[in-house]
Amino acid sequence: MKIALAQLNFIVGHFEHNIGLITKALAEARSRGSDIVVFTELSVCGYPSQDLLEMDHFIDQCEQSVKEIATHCKGIAAIVGVPTRNRNSYGKRLYNSAYLLNEGRIEAVYHKGLLPTYDIFDEYRYFEPATSFKTIPFRGKKIALTICEDLWNLDVHALYRVNPMDELIKEKPDLMINISASPFAWSHLADRHFTFSENARKYGLPLFVANQMGGHTELIFDGQSGVYNSLGGLVGRFDSFAEGVKVFDLEEVLKNDVPPKPLIIDQQAKNEIIYQALVFGIKEYFGKLGLSKAILGLSGGLDSALTLVLAAQALGPENCRAVLLPGPYSSDHSIKDAVALAQNLGVPYDIITIDETVNAFEKSLEPWFENTPAGIAEENLQARARAVILMGLANKFGYVLLNTSNKSEAAVGYGTLYGDMCGGLAVIGDIYKTEAYSLAKHINKEREIIPVNTINKPPSAELKPNQRDTDSLPPYEVLDDILLKYIEGRMSKEEIVETGHNQELVTKVLKMVNASEYKRRQAPPVLRVSKKAFGFGRKMPLVAKHPD
């Protein structure tokens, strides 16, 4: 039996597009002698469809689409993912389902049993979990079909009461097929590989996984669909961030005896995959919204430099526009470094000073501000004047403003709301500053794209004379370690202090994180590359007393 996996870029709610991709893949796989094509989780409507799933006519369109796809399943079968209505007298209105389509009709249906509802996942918001599981017969083989999370209940402390494969294995299936929509996070890749490998090994069956690829606002799906032999060894894997249809011969996979091997992501591989993910994330955000042009404020500092490199790679330098917005406290090297980068990349740039607009605000506010010491309010005027100019150009010429904040500053609220926190998409908002340095060096590994001075100079917001980030913040190596332990690790103040940090400093940093929740609530969507990004995967109360 020949099994094709299809790793395709679906668009949420774009049934015509999705059906088109599916039928094209069916035709291609048929021409290559496949018996069946496996598509990804909720392939018919795209994942995540969020509250569109609550609309009756959206589900109607899903049902119609499946019927249409079934008409193309002649001489070849398909497994597609689609929400289906729950016809029982209780439970959520929908199931997250997989259909086996064959000979023009729906031959079998499987409902997902384990519904991830944590971090960015909220499947129990929409779906009823299945509680019984049956294998699916197809051309003399028994398929143990599962959907994504159904295979992820391996932990010692299992998150779910049932384990679908433990039920399915009782029917002595011949192979496992899993359809997934498992999003990218650099440190998740090894877990995902392990989970698939371990399932194959545990149940002694070959495993065929089709995983969604594509960008969905902040969520990046890398794909990396693949096939494992019954020892857990990797037989073949798709490229990340790329569409494709691959055909595998079941008999050959059954004979394959490559041993299991852990996936190791070293520093170099981490930088490379994050670079690819962010470029892909930008491309997808723009592409799927029908937009093409990006603008950003280029300060001469590391964050905007990194953002511009990624944007130029994603959209082409000719579709990017850098604006240098020197203010009263900008240093000469800022302009020089920014210009050098724009020239290196071939990105058109403009220089618009903010002195006049900042002066106009200061004059308008003078009767109220006089006799008060200059402080944050004045600094913010500069950041906001820049934002107004950038948004003016964006609105006039149809650019999307890219936000250039990194995760460290977003975490501690070191940024101006409605100023440098503006933008349609936060490109490096899930990258800690120390990671940004590492990524910049990775980008420069063959030639100096980002001026070395941009990487080496002490970071500064340049909103007051001789300002440096370290005036308000600890060194980034220290800050990022504390943030990682607090945000990703959910450690308490005491626990973080026990790892060797200064108590006063930890107290201060945690307070900054908690006190800036209100800013992050209004921040742009952040391209997610870690297991815990700011955005809807981290739900913190804004009005609360945080533990201290």
Add this chain to the structure above:
Amino acid sequence: MKIALAQLNFIVGHFEHNIGLITKALAEARSRGSDIVVFTELSVCGYPSQDLLEMDHFIDQCEQSVKEIATHCKGIAAIVGVPTRNRNSYGKRLYNSAYLLNEGRIEAVYHKGLLPTYDIFDEYRYFEPATSFKTIPFRGKKIALTICEDLWNLDVHALYRVNPMDELIKEKPDLMINISASPFAWSHLADRHFTFSENARKYGLPLFVANQMGGHTELIFDGQSGVYNSLGGLVGRFDSFAEGVKVFDLEEVLKNDVPPKPLIIDQQAKNEIIYQALVFGIKEYFGKLGLSKAILGLSGGLDSALTLVLAAQALGPENCRAVLLPGPYSSDHSIKDAVALAQNLGVPYDIITIDETVNAFEKSLEPWFENTPAGIAEENLQARARAVILMGLANKFGYVLLNTSNKSEAAVGYGTLYGDMCGGLAVIGDIYKTEAYSLAKHINKEREIIPVNTINKPPSAELKPNQRDTDSLPPYEVLDDILLKYIEGRMSKEEIVETGHNQELVTKVLKMVNASEYKRRQAPPVLRVSKKAFGFGRKMPLVAKHPD
């Protein structure tokens, strides 16, 4: 037996505060001869604690708090709500639990079975649902104790597989107690009353409900705790938005034979309860964040007028500051109407023209904007110049900027991101424009607080000459009806057209709603007063093809 219900204002994560409220209520109830005090759902940590629940030390603090509260339960018992650790080998890490504390110790534990996970609720994100249910013996009575949603499975199409009361009733309990954190929505009040009444009637038992009160960012909890007799008749109910401890005699409730009666909210009652809710919501947001002073841009139009009235009532006129920011297209009556309102309310006001700052931006942008037709970009400059001035004053003097957008304009994206969409809290963001008119007339019912001209003149953003909202939008009666059907009703374009709307218009409005998703993602938290507010209770994909 005397049963006290305690409707108290807990703060999320503020254990000291919450324990203080609980022990004070215990002392008061003891002095009034009560046998037991019933506190609300998750009273120990506050509801919703969101991802704080994922922190181990937060749960440790919950456990310590319960032990401390138990020491106060001498001669009187308490039912408190608290997250507890799941000690089974599977499932989510926590239960949403209720403890019976008596004689200094934990005497019984009940775990919530039905976990709401829809709209603003996400309980399955954190909690494992209980699947077996036992009554709790106390002083010779059997209590059927449930937590909030546990009583809400009455529909013909039940949302959940189990019905805790159907299990508990088998043990022939003497009474029902329900601890809740059921948030306010004006149209939800009748449902809530019906649900409690119907449970009492269905099971033929008196029902004692303690429901949380207090504001938690966008969520407003009104309380309205109460007691129902075994016919479903209302024996007594707490005031909305107010703390209190009330003692009820079980024997008297058992004898009570008031018949059940539906709760009817007419237009007048709707306006009054929404007015109270919004005033309370502002007060809570500021109070719990330790803030006291609000600033807003007062345009002379309806929305900012309404917002100022509510803020002045909530915070006191002396803690509010209105800023009139006339621009090139502001009309004379705008200033006049705004001044009249500020004077009516006794709110200090300032006038700061934006002409100079807008001119400065236009001059800075002239080399790029010249030879382009004036449009949205120029209009947005005005709105953003206003925002920068308002935020400048807010940052300088410690005000919170109040956002004045209504639900209709938020829905169609009729507002400037980083301009009039700025603010720490969107006060009337869940009020459609037609509702805003009704609320304004309600406010004026005894005397003219909001100038009649503000209510009667055609609404305009005044960002270009002779602009009116109806240049870009249909009349608000038509718009709001379409929006209500689309957003609250989840109806399709075809279904809305079938109710009598013009097809082209419906298409245009739906497109506007879907195309402005990206703006709402960066909007301030919206005080929720309806069953479907913008914010985290409505999760729409930003990158998607919406059904059309």
